[in-house]
Each structure stands twice: as C-alpha cells, then as structure tokens.
Amino acid sequence: MxxxxxxxxxxxxxxxxxxxxxxxxxxxxxxxxxxxxxxxxxxxxxxxxxxxxxxIVEAADREAAIDAETVRVVARRGPLRIVENRQGLVMAAAGVDASNTPAGTVLLxxxxxxxxxxxxxxxxxxxxxxxxxxxxxxxxxxxxxxxxxxxxxxxxxxxxxxxxxxxxxxxxxxxxxxxxxxxxxxxxxxxxxxxxxxxxxxxxxxxxxxxxxxxxxxxxxxxxxxxxxDMFRLGTSEAVREAVTLRRTVREFSDEPVDPGAVRRAVAAAVTAPAPHHTTPWRFVLLESAESRTRLLDAMREAWIEDLRRDGKSEESIAKRVRRGDVLRNAPYLVVPCLVMDGSHTYGDERRDTAEREMFVVAAGAGVQNFLVALAGERLGSAWVSSTMFCRPVVREVLSLPSSWDPLGAVAVGHAVGVARERAVREAEAFLTVR
Structure with a gap:
C-alpha cells in the first residue's frame, strides 16, 4: 500500500x-x-x-520612538525608513506600531x-x-x-x-x-x-x-x-554615506588577494565624477603583478633617496622617511591614478591657463575620491599616497606611460588588518561659512 x-x-x-x-x-x-x-x-x-x-510606551511622536529603536538606517524614501533595530532585525519603522494601541502611545x-x-x-x-x-x-x-x-x-x-x-x-x-x-x-x-x-x-x-x-x-x-x-547590507543614499564613512586610510594589509573585478568596479564608479568640457581626465594604471609593483617602488625609492641627499638629509633621516613608504610596498595591489589634459582649452593667458589646469586637477581628485569610496563599498581598504607626484618622470618611464599622463600619487589597496581607529568627530558647522 x-x-x-x-x-x-x-x-x-x-x-x-x-x-x-x-x-x-x-x-x-x-x-x-x-x-x-x-x-x-x-x-x-x-x-x-x-x-x-x-x-507600550508614551510617544506623541512616532518618529521619535522609531529613532530610539533604530541602530542603523538602511534606506529612506520620504518619511519611510528601513532600519536595523535593537533586535537586529531590518524592517520598516524599526517595528514600532501605532495601530491597535491607545492614542498617544506606540507598541514596541x-x-x-x-x-x-x-x-x-x-x-x-x-x-x-x-x-x-x-x-x-x-x-x-x-x-x-x-x-x-x-x-x-x-x-x-x-x-x-x-x-x-x-x-x-x-x-x-x-x-x-x-x-x-x-x-x-x-x-x-x-x-x-x-x-x-x-x-x-x-x-x-x-x-x-x-x-x-x-x-x-x-x-x-x-x-x-x-x-x-550580507551582500545587501547597505541601502540607497545610506550606502553612499556609509561607504564614505568606511573610507579610511589603511596602513596595514593582510595577505588576502584583491579581487581585480572589485577594483575595476571601483574604477567604473570613479569615472562618473564631474569633469570640465565633457572630458575624461582620469586614467588608472593597475599594478596587479608583484613584479610590476616592486619594479616601480624600487625605482621611486632610489629617486626619493637622491632627492633627500640633495636636500642635505642625514642617512638616518633618509632611512626613516623611506620606511614611511612601506604602506605601498606591503599592499597586495597598487593603483596609480593619472591626470590627462585631453580636451583642455589653451587661452594664451597665464591666469586663465592656470585656472584651466586647476579645473582638471579638481576633476581628477573627484575621480580618485569616487574610486576610494567605491573600494570601501567593496570592503577593501586603501591608502592614497602622494609619492608618485614627486617623481613623475620615473613613474612614466617604469610603467611606459605617455608623457602627457601625470601620476597623482599611488593608491595601496587590500584587506585591512585589524579594526581602524575611531575617526575624530568633525562637526560640519566648523567648516561652513554662510553669507
């Protein structure tokens, strides 16, 4: 049967x-x-x-009760908020309910x-x-x-x-x-x-x-x-804000390899930055092999040491300064962002030509910031170090770059070791001038 x-x-x-x-x-x-x-x-x-x-709690304002129960805002659209609440649940309004409860109260x-x-x-x-x-x-x-x-x-x-x-x-x-x-x-x-x-x-x-x-x-x-x-931990505009908050300068990286696809996705975000005259003033050189990274950093170190000796620095001082560059050498992945002036205007006037270049530099910086924030969104740490700007000819020669490409530092990329120190709180009001 x-x-x-x-x-x-x-x-x-x-x-x-x-x-x-x-x-x-x-x-x-x-x-x-x-x-x-x-x-x-x-x-x-x-x-x-x-x-x-x-x-049941007294709450003339339900929004205040939601604030009190919220640990993290995941997404917001108008008055609707999707949040993580004290119980660790991600849901609308932190689970605060104003129905079937006496007026002036809410149910948690x-x-x-x-x-x-x-x-x-x-x-x-x-x-x-x-x-x-x-x-x-x-x-x-x-x-x-x-x-x-x-x-x-x-x-x-x-x-x-x-x-x-x-x-x-x-x-x-x-x-x-x-x-x-x-x-x-x-x-x-x-x-x-x-x-x-x-x-x-x-x-x-x-x-x-x-x-x-x-x-x-x-x-x-x-x-x-x-x-x-949680692959979908971040919400909409909150994702951007959290990624910006997550973006920290990382000085120590693990040996865990970096996903090249994640870096390429970050570059795709970088090139959405605003730029003058509808130009694209960014180029990103990806140093994915250990050989390419070592070759560049060795050449840069020699150039740096020569500069420091010309400045009269002692060998002890030089050694200490060179060690500061170890963040690049210890990273499993390096990116050299470059500025290109393709599409820029020439006015024949020093003041206007200087302003033109500054516009392109600002746009390139915006691209690099996009890149760093996108890396943070990929859960990758980074450190933007200015060193390549001090030996651009060396960088161009080692990496076989066009003479019109100006390196804008180097970005060390990898998985951070340990937890970053808390960032000092900066109140926005301290940086505002209102007219």
Missing part, C-alpha cells in the same frame, strides 16, 4: 481575550482550550507578546523575542503537559517583492533553519547552498489563517512534528544574516 503524501493542518485559535500588560500569555492560550498535542507548533503574533510584556517589539517564545513554551508545558514549538511572528516587507508576509522574530523548540547542504536532490545533484528558513515558512502559513484584521493572534500547525526540537535549539536570531555575509 502506497504511503500518503506529506501534509499538515493549520488553523487559527479563537478565544484569546484582549491582552494587557502583565498577562501570562501561556495561561491565556491554555484557557482557550487549544487542544494542543506534542509536536504542534504555536504561532503567536508579536503584538500580543509586546502587550503582555508592557512594551518584544525586547528579546526568543526569550518570549521560551516563556510561552515553558508555560504551556507546565499548564497543559505538552511539548510544542513556539514561533513569535511579525509582518515584514521584502526587498524586490511587493506585499507583506509574516516571518519569525522569535522561536523556541523549533528548528528555525533546515540545512540541506551536503545532501542531494531527486536527480542526485549535490545541494551546496540550500538552507530552508523553516520558521519563516511556518510564520507565513499561520498568517494565512490569522489574517491582519480578524483579531486572531494565535495559530496552530499540526503534522510537522519533525521541526519541533529540544530547548537547546537556537532561536530566531539564527535567521538574521551576519553583517559579514
């Missing part, structure tokens, strides 16, 4: 009264005679968890949704003698997709992720990246019967006992992707 196809049942639980601060949710659910059995999964809307935990998410789920699970075990999984749910929008869905923000006794990596599919193909967000799928299923406006804050799933686990199972926090693994 053939076995039946897998199936489960989900239904909303009626009889839950209006929840108030201090209520014991497990007792309220047990009093509704849910008919729970071992292996069931209980889906509890976060709103009633927050109410029971007294997460549970402070620790996993702990809230554990409390309900333990309470139901004590009250009804059943071993069930508990998922605390909330409603999320999603990037790239219209519409809302419920997801798990807290869990207890549930395998929130089903890691299928290392197995095979029905055709024997290896599964290398398949990790199923089981708790989110349960939350979405429950929302189909709870609804958004039906006053049914709890649902039960039966028939999926294999997802119910021990108390040692990690909670829904496991579903939150770490910053290091």
């Amino acid at each position: 053939a076995s039946s196809a897998p199936s489960f049942r989900v239904w909303a639980l009626g009889g839950i009264p209006e929840v108030r601060a201090g209520d014991d949710l497990a007792k309220l659910i047990a009093a509704a005679e849910p008919g729970l059995v071992d292996g069931d999964v209980l889906l509890v809307t976060s709103k009633i968890v927050s109410k029971a935990e007294g997460r 998410l549970p402070e620790d949704p996993d702990a809230s789920a554990r409390a309900v699970r333990d309470g139901l075990r004590d009250a009804l003698g059943v071993d069930v999984g508990v998922v605390v749910t909330d409603t999320f929008g999603r990037p790239w997709r219209n519409g809302l869905t419920d997801v798990a923000i807290g869990a207890a006794g549930v395998r929130v992720l089903d890691d299928l990596r290392g197995g095979t599919d029905a055709h024997g193909n290896p599964l290398g990246a398949t990790v199923v967000a089981t708790a989110d799928e349960l939350a979405a299923a429950g929302d189909l019967v709870k609804g958004k406006a039906e006053g049914l804050p709890v649902a039960v799933v039966r028939g999926l006992s294999h997802v119910v686990a021990s108390d040692d199972e990690p909670g829904a926090r496991e579903l939150v992707r770490s910053a290091a693994d």
